[in-house]
Amino acid sequence: MFRWFENRLDPYPQEPPGMPPRGLWRFMLYFSRGAEPYMLGMAASSALIAVAEVVLFGYLGDLVNRLSDADPAGFWATENQRLILMGVILLIGLPLLQLIFSLLMHQTLMGNFPQRIRWQAHRYLLRQSMSYFQDEFAGRIATKLMQTALAVREVAMKFMDVLVYVSVYFIGALILAASTDGWLALPFAAWGVAYGLLLWWIIPRIGAVSQAQADARAVMTGRVVDSYTNITTVKLFSHSSREESYVRESMDGFLTTVHRQMRLASIQNIVLSTLNAFLTGAVALLGLYLWTSGAVAVGAVAVAIPLAMRLGNMSHWIMWEFAGLFENIGTVRDGIGSLALPRMVVDAPDAVPLRAGPGRVEFRDVTFRYGDAPQDRPVAVLDRLNLTIAPGERIGLVGRSGAGKSTLVNLLLRFHDLESGEILIDGQNIAQVTQESLRAAIGVVTQDTSLLHRSISENIAYGRPDASDEQIAQAARMAEADGFIPQLSDHKGRQGFDAHVGERGVKLSGGQRQRIAIARVALKDAPILVLDEATSALDSEVEAAIQSQLTRLMASKTVIAIAHRLSTIAAMDRLVVMDAGRIVEIGSHAELLARDGIYARLWSRQSGGFLLSDTVADAAE
Numbered sequence: 001m002f003r004w005f006e007n008r009l010d011p012y013p014q015e016p017p018g019m020p021p022r023g024l025w026r027f028m029l030y031f032s033r034g035a036e037p038y039m040l041g042m043a044a045s046s047a048l049i050a051v052a053e054v055v056l057f058g059y060l061g062d063l064v065n066r067l068s069d070a071d072p073a074g075f076w077a078t079e080n081q082r083l084i085l086m087g088v089i090l091l092i093g094l095p096l097l098q099l100i101f102s103l104l105m106h107q108t109l110m111g112n113f114p115q116r117i118r119w120q121a122h123r124y125l126l127r128q129s130m131s132y133f134q135d136e137f138a139g140r141i142a143t144k145l146m147q148t149a150l151a152v153r154e155v156a157m158k159f160m161d162v163l164v165y166v167s168v169y170f171i172g173a174l175i176l177a178a179s180t181d182g183w184l185a186l187p188f189a190a191w192g193v194a195y196g197l198l199l200w201w202i203i204p205r206i207g208a209v210s211q212a213q214a215d216a217r218a219v220m221t222g223r224v225v226d227s228y229t230n231i232t233t234v235k236l237f238s239h240s241s242r243e244e245s246y247v248r249e250s251m252d253g254f255l256t257t258v259h260r261q262m263r264l265a266s267i268q269n270i271v272l273s274t275l276n277a278f279l280t281g282a283v284a285l286l287g288l289y290l291w292t293s294g295a296v297a298v299g300a301v302a303v304a305i306p307l308a309m310r311l312g313n314m315s316h317w318i319m320w321e322f323a324g325l326f327e328n329i330g331t332v333r334d335g336i337g338s339l340a341l342p343r344m345v346v347d348a349p350d351a352v353p354l355r356a357g358p359g360r361v362e363f364r365d366v367t368f369r370y371g372d373a374p375q376d377r378p379v380a381v382l383d384r385l386n387l388t389i390a391p392g393e394r395i396g397l398v399g400r401s402g403a404g405k406s407t408l409v410n411l412l413l414r415f416h417d418l419e420s421g422e423i424l425i426d427g428q429n430i431a432q433v434t435q436e437s438l439r440a441a442i443g444v445v446t447q448d449t450s451l452l453h454r455s456i457s458e459n460i461a462y463g464r465p466d467a468s469d470e471q472i473a474q475a476a477r478m479a480e481a482d483g484f485i486p487q488l489s490d491h492k493g494r495q496g497f498d499a500h501v502g503e504r505g506v507k508l509s510g511g512q513r514q515r516i517a518i519a520r521v522a523l524k525d526a527p528i529l530v531l532d533e534a535t536s537a538l539d540s541e542v543e544a545a546i547q548s549q550l551t552r553l554m555a556s557k558t559v560i561a562i563a564h565r566l567s568t569i570a571a572m573d574r575l576v577v578m579d580a581g582r583i584v585e586i587g588s589h590a591e592l593l594a595r596d597g598i599y600a601r602l603w604s605r606q607s608g609g610f611l612l613s614d615t616v617a618d619a620a621e
Contacts, residue, residue, distance in 0.1 A: 005107035009035055011115035017124035020340040024329065027336050031117045031152050038108045043160040045101035047168045052094050054172030057303055057310075058179075059086050064302040109157060117149040121339050129344035130415040139225025141338065143218045148335025151214075151328040158325040166318050173307055183290060184304050187282040188311070194275050195315065202268050203326045209264065210330030213257035218334070220250040229503065265323070272319055276312030283308040345417055345435070353437035357426030358391030359527040359558035361412065366421035368411060381407045382581045384421070391426075394559040396569030398599060399578035405562045408578075409530050412560070414438055425528070443526035443557075447533030449517040451505030456485055457497040459505075459516055463524030471523060472497065478553065479519035484512055522553050529554060531561040566603055575599065 013034060020030050032039070059082070122145060125132075133141070170192060178185035227234060227243045234243050287301035366385045382404050389395055397405040410416060412423060414430050423430050430438050443463070451459045460475055461467045467475075476482045476497075488499040490507070505513045521529070531550075563569045570589040577585035577592070577599045585597050592599035 001103070002107055005103045006112070008108045009038060009112040009116065011112045012119050013116060017120055017127065019124065019342055020121070020336070022336055022340045024333060024336070027332065027340060028152060028156060031120065032156050034116070035109065035113050035156070038104050039156060039160040042101060042104040042109065042157070043164045045097050045104065046161050046165040049094065049097050049101065050165045050168035051172060052089050052097065054169060054176055056086065056090060057173075057307055058176050060303055064298060105157070105161070109153070113156070114149040114153045117152050118145060121145055121149065125339070127343065128341070130410075131344055132341065136222075136338070138222075138229070140218045140222030142225075143221040144335050144338040147214060147217070147331055148339060151331035151335065154328040155325060155332060158321060158328070162318070162321040162325070166314075169314070170311070173311060176303065176307070183286060184283070184296065184300060187279055187286060187308070190282075191275060191279040191311070195272075198268070198271055198275070199319070199322060202264055203322055206261065206264055206323045207326035207330045209257055209260045210327035211334045212330075213254065213261060213327075214331040214334040216250070216254040216257050218338075220247070220254045223247050223250045261327075268319055268323065269316070272315055276315055280305070280308045280312055345414060347434050348432050351432060351434045354425060354428055354430075354433040354441050356441055356527060360391045360424075360426050361387075361389040361528065361558055361560075362424040363387040363408070364422050364424070366411065366423065367419045368407065368416065369419055370416075380419070380581055382411070385581070385583060387576065387583060389558055389560070391558055392556055393574065394554055394561070394572045396572040396575045397560060397562045397578060398566065398569070398575055398602065403578040404581040405578055406532060407581075409444075409532060409560065409562070412530070413442060413444070441526050442528045442530060443521040443524045444530040445514070445517050445521050445532065449505070449510075449513045451501050451508070451513055451516060453500060453503045455494065455498050455500055456488065456516065459501065460519045460523060463520040463522070467523055469497075472519075475519040475523040476516075478522050479515045481512070481515040481519055518550070518553070527557060529557045529559045531559065531563075533563055577602075 021027050063079075125141065125145065170188075174185055174188050174192070224247055227247060234240060283304050287296070287304045290296040291298060291301050363385055366382050367380050368382045369380050385404075385408070397408065399405055411418065412430070414423075414435055417431070425438070425441065452462065456476075457469070457472055460472050463475075464471070473482070476485055486496050488508075489495045490500045490502075492500075494500060501507050501513075501516075505516070508516070559572070561569050561572060569575065573588070574586060575589060575592055576583055577597075579598060585592055585595065585599050587595065587599075593603060
């Protein structure tokens with residue numbers, strides 16, 4: 001039975017993820033798709049439970065009246081059918097409704113519903129543009145994802161459960177009190193108005209402080225995660241105290257919102273307790289007055305006073321539920337600001353997969369600036385750049401930092417869209433092909449290599465998930481990584497290829513991470529290869545050992561290599577010298593030296609094979 005209800009709502013829908021709407025209720029409805037029948041079933045069960053409880057209360061008052069006048073000898077004969085009906089409601093109807101309500105809530109919705117939201121939102125975020133992740137803390141994004149999923153569930157389910165139950169119960173109580181005597185309904189009506197005014201005053205304030213609290217919590221978590229992620233830097237610079245202050249500032253901001261929230265909670269509790277005391281006292285006094293005046297029977301008093309006490313006890317629960325409801329609404333509003341953002345780079349409506357070819361790359365009049373709005377855009381990073389790379393050709397990009405080399409590679413990978421111009425691979429405009437297929441055709445080894453917190457084997461196989469163990473081992477040998485891998489182990493006793501590398505590969509040295517990254521790209525075997533300072537983290541001995549393997553890796557591929565150590569790319573087919581977003585020289589190493597231009601000056605200024613800044617070079621001269 002449990003499993004049947006648990007399988008009603010699919011936690012992992014396969015529909016392509018789209019951008020969630022930015023309006024609160026449209027956002028809620030978007031993520032509630034598929035769960036509506038089960039929430040409606042839960043709401044119907046909740047309403048019927050409230051009706052059954054009010055009916056039982058009403059019968060109790062009638063029973064008291066009949067007991068005061070009935071002959072004990074004939075009581076069972078006259079009351080038999082009503083008792084059986086109430087017994088069925090009490091012993092069968094209510095438990096059955098509670099069973100259905102509980103199964104729908106706990107088995108169908110409580111676990112599957114937020115998981116469904118996490119899955120859909122995570123799939124959308126994975127396809128967000130690179131700039132989105134560059135502008136946010138990873139921990140903050142993860143926190144927003146997790147807390148928004150739970151908040152959407154709580155808002156939806158509280159509306160369908162608490163709001164329905166309370167509304168039906170209160171209306172039923174009002175009708176029940178009025179059916180005995182209209183005057184008895186007045187305290188309930190007055191209490192309802194006062195209670196509504198309290199809700200009207202306090203709930204928006206709770207919602208506002210909750211939204212601020214959700215954001216403050218995300219900032220606090222993001223700062224903590226940032227400190228832990230960069231713990232090596234923190235310790236190297238002896239900045240534990242500085243990090244404490246940095247996190248303390250966000251914790252203080254979070255605590256301020258907690259204090260505001262708790263002040264509202266105290267005001268709510270004090271006012272509500274006073275209202276409940278007046279309700280019970282007013283119903284008791286009015287009921288006794290009407291009974292002594294002969295206006296109502298004793299059964300009406302016997303029902304009205306317990307009903308007032310029941311509402312009073314429920315009111316605290318109701319208030320907290322409504323406070324929780326609007327607290328979660330605040331969290332949802334805060335989450336919308338992070339989750340419902342458009343992608344800056346999207347596939348064209350008619351995008352098709354890139355057709356793998358020999359690897360011809362063309363940059364045609366490419367102009368690019370960073371910044372979303374025209375007024376935010378500085379001077380062009382690339383300005384009307386033209387470059388054609390023949391299939392199988394190996395080129396080296398040369399230039400000082402800021403010349404536009406990495407930007408050129410990022411545009412080839414379509415991490416950003418062009419301001420003007422076009423980039424073609426084998427005659428296909430990359431703006432008209434799917435991003436997944438584009439990046440599948442390009443292998444990249446970067447200077448800042450980060451690995452997944454998984455096994456060595458999984459990290460290498462990321463280049464080709466269906467690779468065999470032998471293919472993974474062969475890629476490791478090619479990258480000269482087979483020497484250190486067997487010695488690796490983790491805290492769970494996993495060794496060698498099964499050892500986990502820690503967050504971002506922190507348990508490995510820079511050179512070891514770089515060799516795993518090279519193995520990963522070798523296994524991917526894409527027709528276009530980008531090496532962005534690929535050997536910068538390797539010592540000279542390892543670099544010399546791996547150089548011949550890199551030559552094998554580059555064979556028959558179109559290669560774009562970036563290196564500040566010019567000796568590592570001097571043997572490329574062509575060298576492309578960039579300066580201020582433009583190509584200023586093209587040729588082989590020998591041709592460029594003979595030209596005695598910018599490249600020749602850069603080469604002459606090298607010390608130990610590295611490119612120096614102008615300031616250092618001038619001082620040396």
